Amino acid sequence: EADIYQTPRYLVIGTGKKITLECSQTMGHDKMYWYQQDPGMELHLIHYSYGVNSTEKGDLSSESTVSRIRTEHFPLTLESARPSHTSQYLCASSFPGHANTGELFFGEGSRLTVL
Amino acid sequence: AQSVAQPEDQVNVAEGNPLTVKCTYSVSGNPYLFWYVQYPNRGLQFLLKYITGDNLVKGSYGFEAEFNKSQTSFHLKKPSALVSDSALYFCAVRDLSSGSARQLTFGSGTQLTVLP
Numbered sequence A: 001e002a003d004i005y006q007t008p009r010y011l012v013i014g015t016g017k018k019i020t021l022e023c024s025q026t027m028g029h030d031k032m033y034w035y036q037q038d039p040g041m042e043l044h045l046i047h048y049s050y051g052v053n054s055t056e057k058g059d060l061s062s063e064s065t066v067s068r069i070r071t072e073h074f075p076l077t078l079e080s081a082r083p084s085h086t087s088q089y090l091c092a093s094s095f096p097g098h099a100n101t102g103e104l105f106f107g108e109g110s111r112l113t114v115l
Numbered sequence B: 001a002q003s004v005a006q007p008e009d010q011v012n013v014a015e016g017n018p019l020t021v022k023c024t025y026s027v028s029g030n031p032y033l034f035w036y037v038q039y040p041n042r043g044l045q046f047l048l049k050y051i052t053g054d055n056l057v058k059g060s061y062g063f064e065a066e067f068n069k070s071q072t073s074f075h076l077k078k079p080s081a082l083v084s085d086s087a088l089y090f091c092a093v094r095d096l097s098s099g100s101a102r103q104l105t106f107g108s109g110t111q112l113t114v115l116p
Helices: none
Strands: A004-007 A010-013 A019-025 A031-037 A043-051 A054-057 A076-078 A087-094 A110-114 B003-005 B010-014 B019-021 B024-026 B031-038 B044-050 B056-058 B064-068 B073-078 B087-095 B110-115
Touching: A004 A087, A010 A019, A019 A031, A019 A087, A019 A110, B003 B087, B010 B019, B019 B110, B024 B073, B031 B064, B031 B073, B044 B056, B044 B064, B073 B087
Parallel strands: A010 A110, B010 B110
Antiparallel strands: A004 A019, A019 A076, A031 A043, A031 A087, A043 A054, A087 A110, B003 B024, B019 B073, B031 B044, B031 B087, B056 B064, B064 B073, B087 B110
């Protein structure tokens, strides 16, 4: 099994709160990703990183921000949560360099509900 | 640009019968193709991948997929379905000639329900 961890698994908060979703991997992967997924729906890439101090926006516009200060850690932050941010957020990582065939390893997801 | 299509939102099959979940793709060059499965309230799990070589790829839990270049398809199959196979299945593609090849493109998902 892949060693990629997301916390919290479930979070219910009120509008206007700041939240951070944590994602950590112990596999030494350089590439990490955040996807947003509504229940039973397709995945949308919102952020990705090729390594430390490298972050890029994905295909779907998101008000969230990310940071990559350490290789193993890729947290996602919402400064002021709104009900429209209610969704499942999936973190993933992939192998470095030429060995990277694009296969992604996913965490279990963080389901966010904003009231 | 790379894209992938899963034409069926829902597939129902009786337990013990063969199952097929369809996927077609579009890329400029040679593709890497993947199938992932997602159980309720879980992340995605890798099932199998096609990189090169044999067109029939075998993966986890008895699943297999056949790469068909002429039809640009990569259908997922299993000879005998189990109720526990019920889940959401995603096909994904990566175009090797895209330059950045930054990430996979996922299909919209197919909900497989295996009926007892």
